[in-house]
Amino acid sequence: MSETPVNLDELRNRIDAIDTEILRLISERATCAQTVAQVKTAEDPHAVFYRPEREAQVLRRIMALNAGPLDSEEMARLFREIMSACLALEQPVKVAYLGPEGTFTQQAALKHFGESAKSLPMAAIDEVFREVEAGAANYGVVPVENSTEGVVNHTLDSFMDSSMKISGEVVLRIHHHLLVSSTTRQDKISRIYSHPQSFAQCRKWLDAHYPQAERVPVSSNAEAARLVKTEWHSAAIAGDMAAKLYGLDKIAEKIEDRPDNSTRFLIIGHESVPMSGDDKTSLVVAMRNQPGALHDLLEPFHRHQIDLTRLETRPSRTGAWNYVFFIDFKGHIDQPVVVAMLEEVRLRAAEVKVLGSYPQGVL
Ligand SMILES: O=C(O)C(=O)C[C@]1(C(=O)O)C=C[C@@H](O)C=C1
Incomplete structure (x- = not known):
C-alpha cells in the first residue's frame, strides 16, 4: 500500500490522479451504455431504454458493496446521477410531474430519474396522466400517500380511468x-x-x-x-x-409535526417492468356488495403468505359495484405464488386490474 501523503499539495495531487481515473471509468461506462442502446435497438426497433428493474439492481448492489466512508445512500445518489447521464445518452427521457416547479413532486422526479431527465410541470394530476398517455412525456410522477395525511384521492381516481401502468415508487422525506x-x-x-x-x-x-x-x-x-x-x-x-x-x-427549519413525515410517489408509464428481485404490485379490485366480501378478498393473500403493504377503499363511480379496493403487496406478477393467488382473487372479485409490478423504492 502506498503511504498516505501528509501535505496539502501531495493530497491534491493524489485527488487529481483519482479524478483522472474516475473520469476515465465514467466515460468507459457511458460508452458501454451507448453499446447497450445499439443492442436494444437491434433486438427491437421500438426498444425501451429506461429499465427500472435494472436501475434498482444497480443501486442496490452499490449500496451493498459500499464500505464507507460515504454512506450508502450518498453513494447510491452519485450512481443515480451517473446512470441518469448514461440513460440520457441512450435516449433523453421526458418526465411529467405535478407542478409547478419547486414542488415536492419535482423533487421526487429528480430523486428517481436524476438531473439528466427533462422534467415537465403539469397543473393537475390528471394532466400528468394525459401527458403520458398521449406520449408527450415518457413517464409521469404523482403523489399517492403521505404518512401524516393519508391517501391522495385524485391519484387513485385517475388510475381507475386510465390504462397507465405503475413502473416505480419513490419515497421522499418531507421537510417543511x-x-x-x-x-x-x-x-x-x-x-x-x-x-x-x-x-x-x-x-x-x-x-x-x-x-x-x-x-x-x-x-x-x-x-x-x-x-x-x-x-x-x-x-x-x-x-x-x-x-x-x-x-x-x-x-x-423542519417545522413538520412528525419527524418521520414522508410522501410516497408513483412513477407511471406504458411498459410492464420485469422482476428486480425486490418488487411490489398494485391492484384495483372491484367487489360485489355482499357480507364477508373483504374477508373473501383478503383470504388468498393470507393463505399464500403474501405481505399486504396497503389497502385503501374508494367509492365506486360506476354504480356497478359498491367497493373498489386499492391493494399493494410485496411480490411480482411473474412469480408463481402471485399468479396462483391472483387467480383465486379473480374468482371472488367482480373485476381485478393490475396497475403494475415494480421495484420497491431504493433511495
Ligand atoms: O442496462 C441497461 O439496460 C442500460 O441501459 C444501462 C443503464 C445504466 O446506465 O446502467 C442505463 C439506463 C437503464 O435505465 C438501465 C441501466
Missing part, C-alpha cells in the same frame, strides 16, 4: 420550512401561505409559534413561495426546492 423574502418584516408576519396538506402537517408548530397569523391555503407549496416574494408581511411553508427556486430565507 417557514420561508420569507429579504424584504419581509419578520416581526410582522400576519399571513402564511401553503398547500392545505402542508398546513395539516405543521398544525401544532403553527399553533405554538404563529397562532394569530392568517393561514391562506393555495394550490401548491411552490405557489406559496412565489406569493411571498412580493409581500413584506407574509411567509410561506414550503420545501427546499421552492426556497431555492424563489431565493427565500428559512427562518424556521
Whole structure:
C-alpha cells in the first residue's frame, strides 16, 4: 500500500490522479451504455431504454458493496446521477410531474430519474396522466400517500380511468420550512401561505409559534413561495426546492409535526417492468356488495403468505359495484405464488386490474 501523503499539495495531487481515473471509468461506462442502446435497438426497433428493474439492481448492489466512508445512500445518489447521464445518452427521457416547479413532486422526479431527465410541470394530476398517455412525456410522477395525511384521492381516481401502468415508487422525506423574502418584516408576519396538506402537517408548530397569523391555503407549496416574494408581511411553508427556486430565507427549519413525515410517489408509464428481485404490485379490485366480501378478498393473500403493504377503499363511480379496493403487496406478477393467488382473487372479485409490478423504492 502506498503511504498516505501528509501535505496539502501531495493530497491534491493524489485527488487529481483519482479524478483522472474516475473520469476515465465514467466515460468507459457511458460508452458501454451507448453499446447497450445499439443492442436494444437491434433486438427491437421500438426498444425501451429506461429499465427500472435494472436501475434498482444497480443501486442496490452499490449500496451493498459500499464500505464507507460515504454512506450508502450518498453513494447510491452519485450512481443515480451517473446512470441518469448514461440513460440520457441512450435516449433523453421526458418526465411529467405535478407542478409547478419547486414542488415536492419535482423533487421526487429528480430523486428517481436524476438531473439528466427533462422534467415537465403539469397543473393537475390528471394532466400528468394525459401527458403520458398521449406520449408527450415518457413517464409521469404523482403523489399517492403521505404518512401524516393519508391517501391522495385524485391519484387513485385517475388510475381507475386510465390504462397507465405503475413502473416505480419513490419515497421522499418531507421537510417543511417557514420561508420569507429579504424584504419581509419578520416581526410582522400576519399571513402564511401553503398547500392545505402542508398546513395539516405543521398544525401544532403553527399553533405554538404563529397562532394569530392568517393561514391562506393555495394550490401548491411552490405557489406559496412565489406569493411571498412580493409581500413584506407574509411567509410561506414550503420545501427546499421552492426556497431555492424563489431565493427565500428559512427562518424556521423542519417545522413538520412528525419527524418521520414522508410522501410516497408513483412513477407511471406504458411498459410492464420485469422482476428486480425486490418488487411490489398494485391492484384495483372491484367487489360485489355482499357480507364477508373483504374477508373473501383478503383470504388468498393470507393463505399464500403474501405481505399486504396497503389497502385503501374508494367509492365506486360506476354504480356497478359498491367497493373498489386499492391493494399493494410485496411480490411480482411473474412469480408463481402471485399468479396462483391472483387467480383465486379473480374468482371472488367482480373485476381485478393490475396497475403494475415494480421495484420497491431504493433511495
Ligand atoms: O442496462 C441497461 O439496460 C442500460 O441501459 C444501462 C443503464 C445504466 O446506465 O446502467 C442505463 C439506463 C437503464 O435505465 C438501465 C441501466
